[in-house]
């Protein structure tokens with residue numbers, strides 16, 4: 001006879017763990033299934049920050065950001081094909097998500113800038129480290145403290161439904177290859193995207209054939225396929241984002257490195273874009289350059305501001321030079337061109353106006369040696385499409401109605417980010433909609449009583 005729980009949560013990334021902690025705190029018994037050996041999913045790989053407007057942190061720093069501006073930036077960044085209701089929900093509640101993470105012990109006191117944002121609103125860990133591991137650690141510790149049942153190497157292979165079409169449980173394949181069933185009043189799908197599934201990527205976007213990926217190997221879109229089988233509608237599946245700065249190994253160089261001051265140059269040693277434009281625009285610009293790659297370059301003053309860069313140096317992703325001549329040699333670009341690029345940039349930075357590409361924010365003159373550079377190219381980064389949800393994180397069926405008892409949050413869903421996700425909005429999405437999914441599942445269970 002099968003065990004019975006209030007909710008089975010599929011996936012232990014940021015969205016699933018947020019839903020699990022929320023439901024537990026509302027008095028429910030939950031089981032979290034994670035197919036990999038570790039929790040964290042793609043969330044662990046997030047390097048920038050968590051976007052939110054009108055937070056205490058912003059107020060303290062005197063940043064005049066508003067929820068309305070956050071909404072406008074997100075819609076514009078998403079080419080205005082985002083679901084406006086979902087974006088309203090995201091942008092209104094993101095500040096509560098930041099406060100909630102802080103209440104669970106994250107210290108997100110640094111506010112930085114990410115691409116496509118009018119004001120700094122990417123909330124980052126106080127020590128300048130990457131956001132993803134901090135979000136996962138904070139939520140995982142909260143789950144452990146609450147003794148929440150998290151089962152790794154446990155893969156959801158089927159979602160079960162009752163006679164009225166409501167979800168009724170999940171079939172699980174455990175580490176020994178055996179399958180078993182968990183009966184559940186609700187199912188929260190938080191299984192992430194499909195950025196590591198070449199077959200599915202190419203099915204929806206043929207031009208991505210052969211692209212590298214920045215995603216963890218578990219991002220295979222299982223959740224989308226499971227939901228489709230029980231009648232869920234899918235939206236925006238062809239909207240797939242390439243990140244412009246992936247090292248050849250697939251390692252991501254965070255957008256915040258450019259936000260903190262780094263620039264991009266091509267194989268001729270020349271800049272070719274405002275580095276702070278959205279990911280799709282910068283990726284396309286890179287693909288127009290000789291060899292279809294670029295270098296992201298920073299100096300010592302920039303390095304001292306952000307820990308991330310030391311991480312890339314340690315990982316061996318960089319070439320370096322004690323001056324620009326040495327750097328040019330290491331990059332195999334013409335030294336004269338590179339020096340001219342940096343001279344122009346320093347002059348423009350001093351004048352407060354990027355004469356070439358209109359970059360709105362030039363935090364560093366980039367005149368302090370030594371220098372480091374990483375060769376980068378676009379790689380598949382985020383799948384914007386997925387399961388259709390409404391603002392309550394209810395999964396919508398192909399008949400346009402919510403599937404009773406079925407909720408979804410995070411990268412497995414579509415509609416929040418439209419045609420392009422802004423840096424810092426994934427973390428905002430997973431925590432905000434993860435919590436909403438938990439709250440809605442709670443309301444569903446209470447209403448059914």
Ligand code: ADP
Pocket residue numbers: 010011012013014015016033034035036038039040041042043044154155156157190191192193218219220222223409410411412430
């Ligand atoms: P999000 O950012 O939306 O939380 P993540 O990629 O961080 O997404 O997390 C999703 C998690 O779901 C990953 O850890 C992934 O391994 C897990 N997952 C994917 N498919 C399944 C499945 N069929 N059963 C259990 N876990 C799954």
